[in-house]
Amino acid sequence: xxxxxxxxxxxxxxxxxxxxxxxxxxxxxxxxxxxxxxxxxxxxxxxxxxxxxxxxxxxxxxxxxxxxxxxxxxxxxxxxxxxxxxxxxxxxxxxxxxxxxxxxxxxxxxxxxxxxxxxxxxxxxxxxxxxxxxxxxxxxxxxxxxxxxxxxxxxxxxxxxxxxxxxxxxxxxxxxxxxxxxxxxxxxxxxxxxxxxxxxxxxxxxxxxxxxxxxxxxxxxxxxxxxxxxxxxxxxxxxxxxxxxxxxxxxxxxxxxxxxxxxxxxxxxxxxxxxxxxxxxxxxxxxxxxxxxxxxxxxxxxxxxxxxxxxxxxxxxxxxxxxxxxxxxxxxxxxxxxxxxxxxxxxxxxxxxxxxxxxxxxxxxxxxxxxxxxxxxxxxxxxxxxxxxxxxxxxxxxxxxxxxxxxxxxxxxxxxxxxxxxxxxxxxxxxxxxxxxxxxxx
Amino acid sequence: xxxxxxxxxxxxxxxxxxxxxxxxxxxxxxxxxxxxxxxxxxxxxxxxxxxxxxxxxxxxxxxxxxxxxxxxxxxxxxxxxxxxxxxxxxxxxxxxxxxxxxxxxxxxxxxxxxxxxxxxxxxxxxxxxxxxxxxxxxxxxxxxxxxxxxxxxxxxxxxxxxxxxxxxxxxxxxxxxxxxxxxxxxxxxxxxxxxxxxxxxxxxxxxxxxxxxxxxxxxxxxxxxxxxxxxxxxxxxxxxxxxxxxxxxxxxxxxxxxxxxxxxxxxxxxxxxxxxxxxxxxxxxxxxxxxxxxxxxxxxxxxxxxxxxxxxxxxxxxxxxxxxxxxxxxxxxxxxxxxxxxxxxxxxxxxxxxxxxxxxxxxxxxxxxxxxxxxxxxxxxxxxxxxxxxxxxxxxxxxxxxxxxxxxxxxxxxxxxxxxxxxxxxxxxxxxxxxxxxxxxx
Numbered sequence: 036x037x038x039x040x041x042x043x044x045x046x047x048x049x050x051x052x053x054x055x056x057x058x059x060x061x062x063x064x065x066x067x068x069x070x071x072x073x074x075x076x077x078x079x080x081x082x083x084x085x086x087x088x089x090x091x092x093x094x095x096x097x098x099x100x101x102x103x104x105x106x107x108x109x110x111x112x113x114x115x116x117x118x119x120x121x122x123x124x125x126x127x128x129x130x131x132x133x134x135x136x137x138x139x140x141x142x143x144x145x146x147x148x149x150x151x152x153x154x155x156x157x158x159x160x161x162x163x164x165x166x167x168x169x170x171x172x173x174x175x176x177x178x179x180x181x182x183x184x185x186x187x188x189x190x191x192x193x194x195x196x197x198x199x200x201x202x203x204x205x206x207x208x209x210x211x212x213x214x215x216x217x218x219x220x221x222x223x224x225x226x227x228x229x230x231x232x233x234x235x236x237x238x239x240x241x242x243x244x245x246x247x248x249x250x251x252x253x254x255x256x257x258x259x260x261x262x263x264x265x266x267x268x269x270x271x272x273x274x275x276x277x278x279x280x281x282x283x284x285x286x287x288x289x290x291x292x293x294x295x296x297x298x299x300x301x302x303x304x305x306x307x308x309x310x311x312x313x314x315x316x317x318x319x320x321x322x323x324x325x326x327x328x329x330x331x332x333x334x335x336x337x338x339x340x341x342x343x344x345x346x347x348x349x350x351x352x353x354x355x356x357x358x359x360x361x362x363x364x365x366x367x368x369x370x371x372x373x374x375x376x377x378x379x380x381x382x383x384x385x386x387x388x389x390x391x392x393x394x395x396x397x398x399x400x401x402x403x404x405x406x407x408x409x410x411x412x413x414x415x416x417x418x419x420x421x422x423x424x425x426x427x428x429x430x431x432x433x434x435x436x437x438x439x440x441x442x443x444x445x446x447x448x449x450x451x452x453x454x455x456x457x458x459x460x461x462x463x464x465x466x467x468x469x470x471x472x473x474x475x476x477x
Numbered sequence: 478x479x480x481x482x483x484x485x486x487x488x489x490x491x492x493x494x495x496x497x498x499x500x501x502x503x504x505x506x507x508x509x510x511x512x513x514x515x516x517x518x519x520x521x522x523x524x525x526x527x528x529x530x531x532x533x534x535x536x537x538x539x540x541x542x543x544x545x546x547x548x549x550x551x552x553x554x555x556x557x558x559x560x561x562x563x564x565x566x567x568x569x570x571x572x573x574x575x576x577x578x579x580x581x582x583x584x585x586x587x588x589x590x591x592x593x594x595x596x597x598x599x600x601x602x603x604x605x606x607x608x609x610x611x612x613x614x615x616x617x618x619x620x621x622x623x624x625x626x627x628x629x630x631x632x633x634x635x636x637x638x639x640x641x642x643x644x645x646x647x648x649x650x651x652x653x654x655x656x657x658x659x660x661x662x663x664x665x666x667x668x669x670x671x672x673x674x675x676x677x678x679x680x681x682x683x684x685x686x687x688x689x690x691x692x693x694x695x696x697x698x699x700x701x702x703x704x705x706x707x708x709x710x711x712x713x714x715x716x717x718x719x720x721x722x723x724x725x726x727x728x729x730x731x732x733x734x735x736x737x738x739x740x741x742x743x744x745x746x747x748x749x750x751x752x753x754x755x756x757x758x759x760x761x762x763x764x765x766x767x768x769x770x771x772x773x774x775x776x777x778x779x780x781x782x783x784x785x786x787x788x789x790x791x792x793x794x795x796x797x798x799x800x801x802x803x804x805x806x807x808x809x810x811x812x813x814x815x816x817x818x819x820x821x822x823x824x825x826x827x828x829x830x831x832x833x834x835x836x837x838x839x840x841x842x843x844x845x846x847x848x849x850x851x852x853x854x855x856x857x858x859x860x861x862x863x864x865x866x867x868x869x870x871x872x873x874x875x876x877x878x879x880x881x882x883x884x885x886x887x888x889x890x891x892x893x894x895x896x897x898x899x900x901x902x903x904x905x906x907x908x909x910x911x912x913x914x915x916x917x918x919x
Contacts (some may be wrong), residue, residue, distance in 0.1 A: 119806060434647060
């Protein structure tokens with residue numbers, strides 16, 4: 036290992052999807068924040084890159100050691116600390132995943148709703164500003180992290196809202212918590228996160244509904260939100276995605292734009308939510324309703340959505356997948372989805388679409404043969420066109436996956452050079468030797 | 478005017494409540510972001526402090542020119558830009574107040590719910606991370622600002638989420654938006670803010686309810702939140718405050734701990750919210766219910782809460798008032814309120830209590846004779862004791878008013894020296910000459 040930032044990982048093309056393996060030189064498994072701090076001090080002294088590692092479920096290559104260095108695997112710090120039932124908060128160490136937390140909370144009547152799909156670690160979800168299907172109702176990690184314990188590049192330990200603090204709101208100084216949320220390991224190692232919890236809803240109802248067009252599905256979504264229905268999930272699948280799900284799970288949904296819905300609340304409030312939503316979707320020519328109330332039927336209904344990634348992969352056995360992640364204002368969704376589907380057809384690409392339509396965020400699951408360089412290039416060009424299409428419509432190149440390795444050039448286009456300079460200034464202040472997860476984000 | 482930071486405002490004691498007038502040397506009224514930028518460049522070149530000014534309704538002396546300099550009054554930039562009804566967002570210039578925006582939105586079916594009481598400018602509310610009575614349901618400015626246009630100390634213009642971007646979520650780079658929200662004018666001048674809007678609720682119901690103890694009122698609040706009731710406002714007034722309101726408005730509420738409640742939703746959902754809440758409050762010995770459905774009766778019912786500040790002032794004509802602002806986890810509220818009330822009695826101080834109990838945030842409205850130095854000193858000592866009591870209970874010295882001039886020492890205790898050093902580093906990066914609103918926050 037040599038001095039900082041001297042070994043760029045030369046095998047990495049710009050904007051790649053399948054980072055060739057970039058292993059670190061060393062992996063450490065600290066068991067406490069004191070050990071993390073002591074190890075960081077050693078790295079700092081010797082100018083070694085530090086790569087934080089939670090579960091490795093991120094989608095943008097955030098854990099690749101592109102400049103070598105020391106991987107900090109935080110899985111051995113896995114305690115759930117301080118559940119405060121009356122205050123709706125909990126503090127967890129970085130080895131705790133969202134499923135482990137919710138299982139731990141089972142008897143408290145509380146849960147943590149942010150659900151990016153993978154069973155990611157909660158500190159990793161904070162680091163990447165994760166969200167997922169429940170964000171339309173419960174917000175993203177940005178809205179649900181109350182405090183972080185962070186080890187900076189030089190080993191300094193800070194608490195972003197002050198040690199042990201967990202108020203539901205604060206105006207005390209700069210919002211350091213949300214500076215580290217979404218910083219993708221480039222500003223510090225998150226060793227503890229304090230999260231907001233929610234009461235487990237009394238009841239849930241799920242539904243699936245088919246539409247004649249993307250526009251009709253999006254119009255329904257806007258009207259449901261406008262009507263004040265506190266919908267918990269509202270997910271869009273395009274015809275190609277539904278077709279893939281049908282094949283993968285032997286289902287028979289109509290091959291058309293489809294919404295998967297979920298409602299949380301009391302029995303009475305669900306009744307009303309369902310009535311209003313049904314009325315709105317019918318007015319927009321929604322049809323072939325499927326409703327599910329008990330847990331088992333709900334599970335079966337949503338299985339199609341949950342398995343979307345695997346259903347897409349199964350379209351072309353032996354292929355690999357990369358997910359795009361643009362997000363636009365709701366009113367621009369029909370246009371961008373229609374144009375994107377035309378682009379896919381024109382360029383002979385497999386990219387079924389699934390999206391968190393209530394947030395304006397959707398994914399094309401690009402299935403491709405990683406050994407077919409021509410196809411990989413076409414996917415890369417498509418991905419950049421899609422991102423620029425989103426940027427032209429007031430959108431972002433990443434709604435929830437982060438910038439990682441592949442979207443740095445797009446981030447510059449999105450933010451403008453002056454805002455990038457501000458970000459670089461913040462990075463240089465907190466990590467002047469550029470040791471924290473180098474090569475990512477900026 | 479001389480060089481930067483050379484004229485401390487010597488007349489200011491540390492931790493004061495009534496800043497003696499600290500006028501700037503010059504006031505400018507720019508009409509566009511280009512003019513703001515050009516003026517900032519001149520200030521930067523000549524090392525003149527820059528003090529952003531919205532409506533001057535802040536409570537922590539944030540607009541005082543403690544080192545002289547140039548006050549940027551932004552009231553002439555007062556356009557509402559780009560209402561996007563389908564996307565639930567709007568962009569406003571810094572002269573637009575929250576009441577002006579809601580009046581502008583009247584025919585759209587949308588509104589902006591954050592309500593700190595005063596008719597503050599929305600960019601000022603972003604700068605101070607304001608919240609208020611609706612935060613328990615709709616969040617604070619932190620959760621409702623999508624993008625900011627900011628002029629930095631050297632005149633550089635940036636857009637914190639990229640120019641014109643307004644997606645409901647994003648993971649694109651560092652969260653600059655929430656670095657500037659709550660920075661109290663010390664990092665830049667906010668010249669535009671893009672805000673989330675909400676559908677106007679179909680109906681509203683208000684209620685007032687009396688409790689035998691602070692504990693009973695807080696227990697009701699926790700249980701209402703645990704039951705998943707999407708309550709819009711839940712405000713606590715102590716017996717002293719209620720007594721003051723009775724006198725001020727010729728009312729006859731029982732002189733006891735009291736909750737003021739407001740529910741938003743459809744007719745049906747209101748019915749259920751009200752039933753559940755009534756059950757919970759009765760189980761906690763709540764009594765003397767008053768309910769109001771139509772706008773006029775609701776207005777009359779809430780008038781007591783809305784006039785709390787003036788009712789407190791009327792307790793001692795000729796006196797002035799300062800509001801404390803601590804916030805603690807919900808479960809610690811009864812203890813801190815009971816101890817604080819004992820402290821008030823013991824020290825012969827007038828400090829009726831009103832609080833946003835759903836967030837754990839409450840205010841003692843300290844009414845005092847500004848010419849009675851002994852009383853002013855006792856209030857100051859009380860305020861510091863109260864803040865330290867909150868800090869000892871995992872709380873913050875400021876839930877929504879900000880740090881301003883008076884809470885800098887407390888902020889240091891709250892955050893710890895290392896986090897303060899990080900904040901100072903960020904400040905030095907963005908404003909190396911310390912020109913932006915000097916003497917505030919840090």
